[in-house]
Amino acid sequence: MVAPQELKPAAPGAGDPSSAAAARELAERVARPSAAERDRDHRWDPALFAELAGARPGPGLAGPLVPRALGGGGLSATQTCALLEGLGEGARDPGLALAVGVHAVLATVPLRAFGSPRQRERYLPLMASGDWIGAVSLRQTQGAALAPTVTARPGTPGLGGWVLTGDLDLVAGGPVAHHFLVVATHDGGGRTAFVLDRSTPGLLITESAPAAMRTCTWGRLVLDGCHVPDDAVLGTVGGAEAEVEPLMASLDWVFSSAPWLGVMRALVRDAVDGAAERQVFGRPLVHAQSVRFTLADLATRCELAAGLLYRAAGQFDSGGRPTRQDAATARLFVAAAARAVAEGAARLSGPAALTSDHLIARAHRDALFFAETGGGTEVLRPVIAASLLGLG
């Protein structure tokens, strides 16, 4: 059995252990017991989210990155990374952790970074308390690498504002969200980010879920000529390419990966326990050198992944601009590590462990989905290569 401290985040400036521990304990208590059953039923539990969001004093998972002045936790990126890692390890529920991360980071930080004072004051306090859930489509977290599906044209003269048309799937939090961050393309080219309230006329949310990450809540956003006012624009008109898109991409690459550090630690622990219990050829599996080597390699992957991820997260605390290369590198490595650890843990636990009651079967499924989001290798590698080569 692996003591947590043996698999601590690796990097210099690694996550504040206390916030990680607090989140782990909370999640273990309130989320883990129902994880398998929520997964089986594709069920979202609002009360559970509220409990994670509201915990006071404690992690306050809804608003770690909202400044204290606006009712948030005012945590650093590193602390937030640790919080999400603890959530993943305690809850053993990648889907729930994704939902929390999308709300607390992907939907929150762009508002904090580019929102007008009015937008910040309107949205951030209620997002921090968990009363308002913000949603984002995972199609739009790697800039416009995937073909844009939403267009914006100027509102009818006099009225002003903008008219948005199109649809977006893979909207994490969609069915329960109060508002949505959406990037739309202009006819003349150029893209603008908008924040749309659920009440916007012409905006429709339909159910549409992938087979993975079932404990998250998923929707499809249909924009049927939605008219939105000018102050729904987030950042500069036509400025998404330089503002919201690069930020959203790095946020997804880093913070959506954080829970997987915890999930991987949990998987290694399960693998260690499984290898200790299982007998093959009449010997405990854990006596086999090949098994010991596999476990050593899995633990090593966890260390390395944590190091890269905390390096990338730490750059958000440095005051300077984080580098996209390090964020993409961290995601590339963590995604591969998550798949390898899930597969290794499965190999050591045997076919009996492949039921949705075990983390292993769910993590094996969800890790594949995780590896394909954030753009997957076909986006991450060119991004890294582009900055190495000075091309792209």
Add this chain to the structure above:
Amino acid sequence: MVAPQELKPAAPGAGDPSSAAAARELAERVARPSAAERDRDHRWDPALFAELAGARPGPGLAGPLVPRALGGGGLSATQTCALLEGLGEGARDPGLALAVGVHAVLATVPLRAFGSPRQRERYLPLMASGDWIGAVSLRQTQGAALAPTVTARPGTPGLGGWVLTGDLDLVAGGPVAHHFLVVATHDGGGRTAFVLDRSTPGLLITESAPAAMRTCTWGRLVLDGCHVPDDAVLGTVGGAEAEVEPLMASLDWVFSSAPWLGVMRALVRDAVDGAAERQVFGRPLVHAQSVRFTLADLATRCELAAGLLYRAAGQFDSGGRPTRQDAATARLFVAAAARAVAEGAARLSGPAALTSDHLIARAHRDALFFAETGGGTEVLRPVIAASLLGLG
């Protein structure tokens, strides 16, 4: 789109293309349309099995290895391998193909090889017609590598026969089987194989299914002091270690792998199509050299896996004794290839393809299960190393 002939079995003496093609077409017509839905509902369709079994003239999937004289197809091992490959490719349903293989090979061949004339005549004709389904526990297809769970003691004096006690999970075909092959351990050591009819008093079958291979039908066999006659013994009393066990292991390693050759071809085809349709960075994925290389490597893995598998199968047609090393080598390679191909196909098809309607999501789940059966790497590698080193 990959034309099948471009991904033909590789080995010298590769499978008779005609039987492969016939099985593929039949399975594509009768099994593929319902595969996703049977998978969602964990449903076994007796009529479907009967149709696959009964097809005349045609593959006759229930009894390819039953001699013609006993009403079977009298096919060679190589032809049977091709048949199962075609089934896997056409049905796109690893669970169904496993069920067919367990009945038609794992439950059939030991009776043919070690059955008394009476046993052969009683069981084989009705197995060949598909009227009787034979079942085997995948716990007992790698000798006694996994801890034995069934014991045999001599029947009460006068009565003769044997009394079997214990239980077995992972019994493929269990709920619908007419009889079961079971290996039991004697108190004094030594193991004996038995064939038990479902009607045997004290034999109980309960539902118990893994989360993978859902279109197969699974059961748990509970033997509560089952009294069986002497002629339930298959082969020599105490002889399983030299007779049924090595045979059953090689049969599983080779023939349970065969459908995966077809599944892998189907996955590569899906990956090629997916890469042609998907756009990333505004270009068809298939224009990206990295994607082309991945597809080339996946196709290569298929070729290599087919070559090893048909080499091992061909040894059953040679008249000599097949080698366990080549059977284990083939399984080790095919299992790794199946996982790699499922993962690669998923990577190129994107998160949208991860619904159980797509083969990719099901194959990714089932390939992991497949890789853990037949003993998995922790059994296969020692078996191969033992024959290389002359140890073990």
Add this chain to the structure above:
Amino acid sequence: MTETPHGTVLSFPGTASRAAETDAEGRMPPPNWTEIIDSGYLRLFHPPASGGTGADGLTQLAAMEALARACAGSYWTATVSGLLCGKLISRYSRSSEHDRLLKPLISGEKLACFAIVEPPAGSDAGTYNTTVRPAGAPGEGFVISGEKAKITNAPDADLAVTLARRQKAPGDEGHDWCLAFVDLNQPGVRRYETPRMGLRGMPWGGIVFTEAVVSEADVVPVPFGELAGELAELMAWGWLLISVSAIAIAESALDASVRYAGERVSFGRPLGHMEGVQTQLAESRAQIDAARVLARKAVTELAAGRSAREAIAMLKIYATEMAVEVAARAVQIHGAAGVTRGHEVERLYRDAQMNVIGGFTSNRLRETVAESLGLGPAVYQPFDWVAPAGLGIDPAGFDGLTQSAGAVPA
């Protein structure tokens, strides 16, 4: 450990016994050549009509692997000359010239090289400049000028099967390219050796042609299309040659590992009893077998005159990279001994990497395989799509592009 081959197995005990010395001295000892000739190896690949013994494909394969296991460098030298150049000559040279050009290669009196690559160019034939032009009036023969590089056997060969451009007289509507069979023992030819990491028994280097003389009969025009057509089919023999070298190197590395694991005791535990080592041996066994089975299929096709380009492209990619992996495992199993100069696995590790590079590289062949999957030809587009997608610049911090250093507002 090799599979029982069909037909007779050749063996090369002398060449094998000299393998370490051959590597150390960086050239093939003459007795190796004698042993190869006496074995009849060079004759296996050609029909009796041409002075060969016309062995079947699997016999050819078994003999190739046997020689490559004895000494990979000697194998390359003999097989490039006797098999690859031999087949090029019998296909392209005038039959009237076979006695002069082909027989000496098959008998081993002469050594040939296939001069195709040029110094900077790699496998991109479009950039080759070596040119054949008429020496004078029609009938007065030709001269060839240009440089070929990284050519097996170049430093020692008597004959170069050379791919060159044709300088055409006005009105000559013939092909733009030709194969020239150039006698290398003449004033217009300078050769040099290129030092290399492995396969040191194989002469390897460049040829500079300066107005070297080629007779009328030894210049055979070929259409450029041939570079992707029949000529490419013949080059598949070259890929097979390299793949067999890789398979043999891997087999030798595994063989040495199994022996060592059987003898060596560490911390009181015989290596062979440790599952970590068993895993490495089992994985190597599976990988080597996979390559060999595909090689057997491919050689059977080729020897029957059928195309096996895709299968051999797959084989070359897999076998050469597999051999590097297997050799690296062998080095690990042997520990410090495995990196000591003169130790078999140290040599195998250096030799293995040469096969990955030799002939077309893996990535070039992956393109070939990809096209065979129906993906269409490679589409090149300048790499300029990351920035427009909004991923070409670093992100802002939490407080936007103008945030004040560091602190999170609280």
Add this chain to the structure above:
Amino acid sequence: MTETPHGTVLSFPGTASRAAETDAEGRMPPPNWTEIIDSGYLRLFHPPASGGTGADGLTQLAAMEALARACAGSYWTATVSGLLCGKLISRYSRSSEHDRLLKPLISGEKLACFAIVEPPAGSDAGTYNTTVRPAGAPGEGFVISGEKAKITNAPDADLAVTLARRQKAPGDEGHDWCLAFVDLNQPGVRRYETPRMGLRGMPWGGIVFTEAVVSEADVVPVPFGELAGELAELMAWGWLLISVSAIAIAESALDASVRYAGERVSFGRPLGHMEGVQTQLAESRAQIDAARVLARKAVTELAAGRSAREAIAMLKIYATEMAVEVAARAVQIHGAAGVTRGHEVERLYRDAQMNVIGGFTSNRLRETVAESLGLGPAVYQPFDWVAPAGLGIDPAGFDGLTQSAGAVPA
């Protein structure tokens, strides 16, 4: 491409410019040593009290990587002597002897080696036989006899920090093992060089002690437990040393690949614009960064005097195998140039493999990591369980053990 290090960065332009020549000649040119001394490299690792400059961990790391990138062989020589042996001496030798033993290493006047492994034994200390025994009556000092092999710096070193058994006088209840600081410039010492695949700038070989003299003050008994205890902690510096060598080699290989990809055009396509190459560069970048980040964590711990044994074991396993992979990719990207003797990546490829073998092998370290996961100590059991499980013999055919040849009954 290296991360901005803390403190000042040392640079070794002269050593870097001679790297190819150093590899070709198989020994470190004297100007390298001068450059290393003048840079203050050797002083970084020791406190001012011992004549060092006591740099912080990240500065040490940056300097180590800078030297390893300039020339991996020279880096090994300097760092084994100045860092590893220096730390062993300052921890174990009597402080009265530091001026004599430690200062010359830090100043670079003398070179030291760590003599631990013996010819057949590998890392299994239980089998070491080198022994220190009293030369005569108490106070008359000691003599040491035995052979050490595969030792960095052995051929050129002035001083050997030697692990040896103690021959104890009756009644001596002291430890069975000792560290002996042996002057190598004396009659009782014979050295030999061992030829090797890579790191050829580093002297490497064996030492034969025949009644070599060791003064009373230079023999320090250590409990056998120390081999897994504090001595092992110090050896973790050795693993770190090797890991940094691997990271630097990988970084140089990637650097060369990025440069080449930027310049090279093939089939009209600049290499850097091709996704296949981009994939190789991106994967290498991620792997190297992962190793370096862990190295930074580990060195910070070590320099602060805390244990980082598990982290460094993980690092050594990953970094050394990673560097082999990255170097192999670089060779592939460079094609034939990458296997040509004298080309940077050809050298890096040979150097990379040395790190995997150096110090404890990966598999030995995997055992260390496994134990740290709470798996308990390795349990050895003779490999005899396959046959009893019914998997030790080949299966019967379809028609049982007595089947008649071939045909399937019909």
